[in-house]
Amino acid sequence: MEPFTFVLPSVVYLAAITFVPFVYAIVISLRQFDLLNPMAGHPFVGLENYAEALGSGRFWSSTFTTLIYVTTAVGLETVLGLAIAILFSQEFPGRRVARAMVLIPMMTTPVVIGLTWRMIYDPDAGILNYAASLLGLGSHAWLADPATSLLAVVAVDVWQWTPFMILMMLAGLESLSPDHLEAASIDGASPWQTFWAVMLPQLAPTLAVAVTIRALDAFKTFDLIFIMTNGGPGTVTENLSMYAYKVGFVYFRFGDGTAVAFLFTILVSVLLGVAVNRVLFSGGRNA
Amino acid sequence: MGRFASKTVLRALVGCILSLAVVALVGMTTASAQAVTIRAMMEPHQSTDALRALLPEFERETGIRVILEDTPYDTLTSKALLNFTRRSSDYDIIMDDWVYGAGFADAGYIVPLDEFIKADATHAETHDFVPGYVNAMVRHGSQYGLPIYGESTFLMYRKDLFEQYGIAVPTTMDELMEAARQVYERSEGDVYGITLRGRQGIHNVYVWAAFLWAFGGQWFDDQGRPALDSPEAIAATQFYAEILRRYGPSGVATYGWEENRLQFQSGRAAMTIDATVNGALAEDPSQSSVVGKVGYAQVPLATRATIGSPNSLQVHGLFISQFSRHKDEAWRFLSWATNKMVQLKSLELYPNAGVPSLSVMDSDTFQSRYGAFSDAMIDAINNGNIDYLPHVTQSNQIIDLVGIAVSSVLAGSRSAEDAMRDANRQIVELMGL
Numbered sequence: 014m015e016p017f018t019f020v021l022p023s024v025v026y027l028a029a030i031t032f033v034p035f036v037y038a039i040v041i042s043l044r045q046f047d048l049l050n051p052m053a054g055h056p057f058v059g060l061e062n063y064a065e066a067l068g069s070g071r072f073w074s075s076t077f078t079t080l081i082y083v084t085t086a087v088g089l090e091t092v093l094g095l096a097i098a099i100l101f102s103q104e105f106p107g108r109r110v111a112r113a114m115v116l117i118p119m120m121t122t123p124v125v126i127g128l129t130w131r132m133i134y135d136p137d138a139g140i141l142n143y144a145a146s147l148l149g150l151g152s153h154a155w156l157a158d159p160a161t162s163l164l165a166v167v168a169v170d171v172w173q174w175t176p177f178m179i180l181m182m183l184a185g186l187e188s189l190s191p192d193h194l195e196a197a198s199i200d201g202a203s204p205w206q207t208f209w210a211v212m213l214p215q216l217a218p219t220l221a222v223a224v225t226i227r228a229l230d231a232f233k234t235f236d237l238i239f240i241m242t243n244g245g246p247g248t249v250t251e252n253l254s255m256y257a258y259k260v261g262f263v264y265f266r267f268g269d270g271t272a273v274a275f276l277f278t279i280l281v282s283v284l285l286g287v288a289v290n291r292v293l294f295s296g297g298r299n300a
Numbered sequence: 301m302g303r304f305a306s307k308t309v310l311r312a313l314v315g316c317i318l319s320l321a322v323v324a325l326v327g328m329t330t331a332s333a334q335a336v337t338i339r340a341m342m343e344p345h346q347s348t349d350a351l352r353a354l355l356p357e358f359e360r361e362t363g364i365r366v367i368l369e370d371t372p373y374d375t376l377t378s379k380a381l382l383n384f385t386r387r388s389s390d391y392d393i394i395m396d397d398w399v400y401g402a403g404f405a406d407a408g409y410i411v412p413l414d415e416f417i418k419a420d421a422t423h424a425e426t427h428d429f430v431p432g433y434v435n436a437m438v439r440h441g442s443q444y445g446l447p448i449y450g451e452s453t454f455l456m457y458r459k460d461l462f463e464q465y466g467i468a469v470p471t472t473m474d475e476l477m478e479a480a481r482q483v484y485e486r487s488e489g490d491v492y493g494i495t496l497r498g499r500q501g502i503h504n505v506y507v508w509a510a511f512l513w514a515f516g517g518q519w520f521d522d523q524g525r526p527a528l529d530s531p532e533a534i535a536a537t538q539f540y541a542e543i544l545r546r547y548g549p550s551g552v553a554t555y556g557w558e559e560n561r562l563q564f565q566s567g568r569a570a571m572t573i574d575a576t577v578n579g580a581l582a583e584d585p586s587q588s589s590v591v592g593k594v595g596y597a598q599v600p601l602a603t604r605a606t607i608g609s610p611n612s613l614q615v616h617g618l619f620i621s622q623f624s625r626h627k628d629e630a631w632r633f634l635s636w637a638t639n640k641m642v643q644l645k646s647l648e649l650y651p652n653a654g655v656p657s658l659s660v661m662d663s664d665t666f667q668s669r670y671g672a673f674s675d676a677m678i679d680a681i682n683n684g685n686i687d688y689l690p691h692v693t694q695s696n697q698i699i700d701l702v703g704i705a706v707s708s709v710l711a712g713s714r715s716a717e718d719a720m721r722d723a724n725r726q727i728v729e730l731m732g733l
Contacts, residue, residue, distance in 0.1 A: 048381040048384075049381070049403050049694070050407065050693060051384075051385065051408065051409070052407070052408075131554070135554075135559075136550040136551040137549055137550070137551060137563070139551075152550060153550075154552075154553065156553075157498070157550070157552065157553030157711065158711065159708075159711045159712075242554070243499065243500060244500070244704075245499070245500040245703075245707045245711075246500065246553050246710065246713070247707050247708030247711060247713055247714070248704055249711075249713070264694070264696060264697035265378065265381055265696065265697075266697075
């Protein structure tokens with residue numbers, strides 16, 4: 014009984030802040046819960062909210078947008094993060110300053126980042142188009158053009174979160190055993206061969222953990238999109254969190270909004286649950 | 301061991317409950333010792349700042365304590381709604397746009413004020429609202445709020461550029477297009493012909509609706525069915541996108557109120573259609589480089605056969621919550637905050653061009669500050685169309701869906717016909733028609 018007493022506070026705390034709201038959310042998602050229509054009450058409608066979400070084009074288009082966002086953003090961050098981490102693991106003048114500075118984007122508030130980048134992207138006053146004009150290129154409305162708006166938001170995500178990848182990769186690189194690298198160089202392996210055959214396999218567990226954590230976060234992205242495009246133009250940059258927010262807090266339909274949020278949770282759990290299991294439980298052992 | 305553990309838990313629980321009870325008791329006694337306190341959920345706005353500064357006067361006079369809580373405008377309505385659904389008495393007064401106020405009234409969240417007005421003998425003497433503002437807040441035959449500030453929309457244009465290029469003030473949509481073309485082409489793209497809000501949601505819909513009405517369209521037909529797939533609505537959308545794509549700023553699709561205003565204030569665009577309050581900002585030497593160069597006119601019409609005016613009538617009011625436990629005190633505050641003496645004082649403290657009192661608009665202070673555009677603004681308000689934006693329960697969702705449609709036409713990813721038909725179909729569906 015004593016161990017139980019020790020964990021009791023955290024069990025009560027967890028139950029209060031996660032379990033109760035979770036169950037309440039399930040209840041809401043099975044009801045019609047329309048803030049602007051209190052006369053209707055909150056009648057039980059079964060899975061109707063879920064069926065409605067699954068039958069709507071916007072749910073699927075925002076799912077698609079979410080997947081594109083996560084894969085491009087996390088993909089680019091991984092490649093860039095690894096490359097920069099390898100650079101930072103070498104000795105060069107100003108290395109300490111560079112390592113400290115590269116972390117700044119990660120520590121800045123997303124809302125500030127969103128507002129700042131909106132100005133940077135501005136076709137009239139933005140510095141990006143000014144730089145382009147110096148190179149003799151025309152100006153482009155990055156956020157306003159449906160062909161580039163999602164990419165423009167992804168670019169900001171990459172700018173903000175590559176430092177996280179660098180940090181993780183640096184930690185991974187520092188824990189590599191120097192013996193293996195030395196052995197590779199004695200065997201006459203080229204830098205590329207060393208990277209592919211020696212470093213990368215040893216880095217794999219770190220890489221997997223970093224990608225999983227980053228992907229979990231990227232799936233939930235809301236603030237950047239809310240500030241930079243509000244989901245537009247049209248619905249080009251509307252991801253699932255944005256869509257769930259709109260249904261809940263713009264349309265005031267809590268039942269439908271919660272159902273969308275649950276479908277979103279299921280999607281993320283299916284996609285990442287497998288990964289998390291493999292990475293955290295078997296991946297670590299293999300290394 | 302087991303008994304010891306459960307005893308400790310029990311003791312802890314009892315302790316918690318006891319201390320909670322003590323806190324509650326202390327709270328109750330202090331509350332009853334004090335005078336009535338009312339709490340209001342307010343928009344961050346000049347009129348709120350002015351009321352806050354003048355509050356001591358009211359509190360001294362009535363002995364009622366008032367707490368004015370600023371709530372960011374983007375989240376105010378959902379916060380108010382959550383508060384209402386909890387049937388909470390936390391807020392006695394809500395300040396919001398009547399677009400949402402109408403929904404509150406339909407849902408029974410706010411109370412009719414007729415009885416209070418009747419019982420308040422001096423109401424008629426102390427209040428002289430712009431008729432359009434106060435009449436707007438009549439719903440089902442009852443007055444549901446009192447106006448605190450309002451606005452309409454008008455056309456703002458650069459007198460100096462129009463003179464330079466010999467352009468007449470546009471009164472039709474064809475002339476608007478032509479004026480935009482003249483400026484854009486003759487300045488060789490240096491000055492944009494026109495700038496408007498393109499950011500989807502309430503931003504672009506607020507300005508796009510001027511075109512909807514100017515082209516003879518409307519939100520709902522006589523039977524109350526959504527009419528956004530009408531030829532007029534499609535033509536309006538087409539025109540809005542075309543004039544911006546040809547002669548507007550390249551980033552216009554992301555422009556909200558702020559960006560649009562800045563573009564015009566900095567002299568980069570020759571025309572804009574937006575809220576009348578922007579007049580005050582264009583004439584403010586501390587932030588505008590076009591002071592004295594701006595002319596103000598009514599929104600041009602595309603047809604004589606319009607159903608309603610393309611000038612908006614937006615009014616923000618104070619409402620009393622159904623769940624308030626101090627409705628009489630709340631009414632005293634409402635009546636005080638909106639009377640003309642307080643309005644006049646507020647104009648001196650935190651000027652805003654949206655004051656709802658006729659005598660204040662006539663005052664020297666108002667005229668010396670806003671004289672450049674006050675005539676055009678008063679015309680626009682008198683001409684203002686209360687159906688400018690939809691006033692139904694699902695307004696917010698309808699505005700969002702139309703905002704998305706208009707945005708995708710402006711971005712060139714859909715034709716006006718496709719986008720508007722699709723939006724209309726979704727609105728019919730959500731209204732359950």
